[in-house]
Amino acid sequence: MNSPSAALVFRAATLGDIPALVDLVTSAYRGDSSRQGWTTEADILDGNRIDPEVLRQDIERPRSRVLIAEREGQWLACAHICEQDGGGYFGMFSVRPDRQGGGLGRAVLSEAERIVRDEWKLPVMRMTVIVQREELIAWYERRGYRRTGEYKPFPYGDERFGIPRRDDLRFEMLVKDLGACS
Helix, strand or coil, X not given: CCHHHHCCEEEECCHHHHHHHHHHXXXXXXXXXXXXXXXXXXXXXXCCCCCHHHHHHHHHCCCEEXXXXXXXXXXXXXXEEEEECCEEEEEEEEECHHHCCCCHHHHHHHHHHXXXXXXXXXXXXXXXXXXXXXXXXXXXXXXXXXEEEEEEECCCCCHHHCEECCCCCEEEEEEEECCCCC
């Protein structure tokens, strides 16, 4: 592991973290601040990236964890993992735009996979990615995820998840075998 990720501390989010989580996630995907990094969705979506009520439900439900990565008390990244359909589900993955490209994302993904595989004993990790995000899909493929050809519609009309700037958005399911033992 490289030295920047060695100092990372991971913890589960609490309800008191919701406002700061909304800010972190929004900064990574929406508006001008997101353009500092490569994960921006500012050209395809406006509005919210995460809804505080959805986040509250994610924090409170069983077999669900919002993971925060911090160094010296400074929040750098977050992700949501949960059990879904007999496997792990990975989402809401956000790294501060000014810290992207330095290995933080790999460290967070690795920790999420460890929790799902070792603590929850689940055999696979799944996620959905907007198909127009080819560079992001390629990043996941380099980490062992494969495209399934299974697509889900974008929630048009539900502004809790953003206001689309185009009418052809949809998600593709990606999957990775974690080799968990039951």
